[in-house]
Amino acid sequence: MLLSLIGQLLRARSDPLLPDEIMNLYHNSKAIGTSPDIKDLQTAASHITKLSKKTFIILDALDEFPKDTRGSVLSWIGEVAADHNAGSLSILVTSRPEADIVKSLEPLTNFSISLQSEIINADIRVYIQNSLDGRDGFKKFSKEIRSEIEDTLVTRSHGMFRWVDCLLRILQECLTPKAVKAALKELPKDLDSVYLRILDSIHETQREYIQRAMHWLAFSAEPLTLGQLAEAVVIEYDVNKYGEDPETLFDPNSLMSICPSLISFEDARDHKHFTQESRRLRLAHFSVKEYLI
Structure with missing residues (x-):
């Protein structure tokens, strides 16, 4: 540092x-x-x-x-x-x-701002409004449903931007207003509960690879690229040979599409200067690593 x-x-x-x-x-x-x-x-x-x-x-x-x-x-x-x-x-x-x-x-300290205080709610509300207006997943819902999402998340957020972001990702996958209302009634209370829900929602055939990917990202000695991680997650520890069958490789793009709330690109702002597979990955937030540990 x-x-x-x-x-x-x-x-x-x-x-x-x-x-x-x-x-x-x-x-x-x-x-x-x-x-x-x-x-x-x-x-x-x-x-x-x-x-x-x-x-x-x-x-x-x-x-x-x-x-x-x-x-x-x-x-x-x-x-x-x-x-x-x-x-x-x-x-x-x-x-x-x-x-x-x-x-x-x-x-x-001469001045401090607590993110758990009421004064941060205005910023959270603006973030939610921008997300509801800008993300395609919410455009299918009426103004009333979007307002209900906004008010509920602001009230339950307790200053946690990360919690709000994860829940917005979950809610935008709902197909009907009824599904949104049901999800809002069963919001996880903290980040650990959010991460558990995200992992539980991953299809069983993919869950093992996603968990491997997150463990690699949590404990690797240096940042891994998308291509490296796609190879790492299919390594079987009880075999002597690896890499002879290209069909065993995991689709690297699947990692990002399955759990964008848990894994993100480290160099997101400079993506134009990298090929997709050479971009480095990281856990989306420090709290994800804490949850894994």
Whole structure:
């Protein structure tokens, strides 16, 4: 994270020359053939932020940072905030309210927004309205049915955009208004219940491959492409040979069509620069991995 932050801060500078501290850090680490020490990276990042009159840092999903090293990140945030003049540095952090994060950041916070509060309902309502108007699956329903979907999801969402998104995907597959009304009466109460319903709805002949795909994505050492994942899910662990019969390969496009709520493309914004099978995949949300584990 710190290496990425340093790189972004340097690219934002108008001065093309690298600061001496960065050059020294590079040469010192190169000389001993190792990556820079975390403390040195923290010092370098703090130094770079001081080179600009105003710096904005955004740290998204801090709760997804590994717990065993998250403490050092939280300490650095406190140190860098205290080491800057008022108004010269602004840090935006998004996270679930994990106890250690709240304890560390609450004393530093000037302004916070809770996604479980009523003030977020307006944003959720706009998101639902745009989805109902823009997705083909909802165009077959009357205005009254769409309004019922909107009001019910806003009321039951409790600030969970992810819950709303998954339920919209489920509801757009309903064929009749009666089916929509029935689904709205039996909405899952939390994300775990949503994921269970999604998996249960997958045809039994496909479920094994989808579960394999999600396990590969959850525990692979590096991001997998769609083509790699399509091959990985058909590997049988009790055989000595693999790949001789091309008919055994899993259709890669099926992975995305069967469970779009659970798996998504990592490079969705740059899809024009990749072939379909070379695009990298990830679990659609960190909560999916938590559910699997």
